[in-house]
Amino acid sequence: MSKPDITPLTVAQIQEMLDVSPFNLFLGLIVVTADASRQEVTMRSPMRPEFERRPGSKQWHGGVIASIIDTAGDFAVGMMVGRGLPTVNFRVDYLRPAVDTALVAVSRVRRAGKSVGIADVDVFDEKGALLAIGRGTYSTLDAK
Secondary structure, eight states, X not given: OOOOOOOOOOHHHHHHHHTTOHHHHXXXXXXXXXXXXXXXXXXXXXXXXXXXXXXXXXXXXXXHHHHHHHHHHHHHHHHHHTSOOOEEEEEEEEOSOOBSSOEEEEEEEEEEOSSEEEEEEEEEOTTOOEEEEEEEEEEOOOOO
């Protein structure tokens, strides 16, 4: 049985899907690029006081970083299958603190199979320093 032709989602379509969620709106996620040929999505999130680990520290809370990684991974795989997906498993490694910077998450699809998809996500500060890495596994099963 052949796989149905799926047109990958565009930047505008991914942004529209993101903006339906009040949580994603709160994160301020902006889709910068969506490159289906490279199976890569880049998103940006600005710093805001509600994301601080401690008031006045300008240091990002790890939970917010994890949410950005999960969302970027989800929509990278989702770009390839044409819809948002539920997370099955997720992990993150924090490499250095994110302080007084927007975050840029670059997500690369490793697999977009019939039942699961996997994406690796690198999170950078505005100067290009790698701050965190994550991997998400997402269910690609059609829930018809």
